[in-house]
Amino acid sequence: MICGLLDILGPEASRWRAKMRRHRYGRNETVFREGDPGDTLHVIDKGRVLVETTTSIGNVAALSVRGPGEVIGELALVGNGRRTASVTALEPTETLSLTQGMVEDLRTTDSNFDRYLVELLAEKLAETMAQLMEVLFVPVNSRVLRVVDRLATAFDDGQMPIVIRVRQEDIAAMAGTRRQTANRPLKAAEAKGAVRIGRGSVEIVDRELLRELGR
Incomplete structure (x- = not known):
């Protein structure tokens, strides 16, 4: 993961942090919905969120x-202005948001921020492409366990066991398969x-x- 947004801002971080609006979400509360107008970028300060999209046949994956x-929600600020995915809090979560105007100001005045935004988008695109390659070329049992390993990183609080609070159907969707199929390698x-x-x-x-099992 590339350096965090607030780290990029350096000495100006505290000033910008004071301008950012804090949002608090309870477990299962919606942060934003796919298709909503997107005029803010969020930095997750505490907690974890699930990112979901609607497929062409209407299923949520x-x-x-x-x-x-x-960071979440950045794509709407550089794209068509609409949210491309829905985001839901998996646990009590707090975010700090920058408005579109603040983002445009930072991009104009701070080349490090503009570079950060480009690198962030490139990183997420590379992540998506890697997941697509897995779906195309990696056996489903390995895919499921690799998804679980990636989720372990997201939920790692430095203690064992690491508890991943995500439903099996969501793990299956991330692996490009169905719940019943994902259950077999998990079992x-x-x-x-x-x-x-x-x-x-x-x-x-x-x-x-x-x-080892996911190789």
């Missing part, structure tokens, strides 16, 4: 989980002692083993 320090990983499957969660017991 999970894309990723974002956590502290990560196999549980039998080998890599994970524990709970109600609406997966606990990482042995991450190295999980990675």
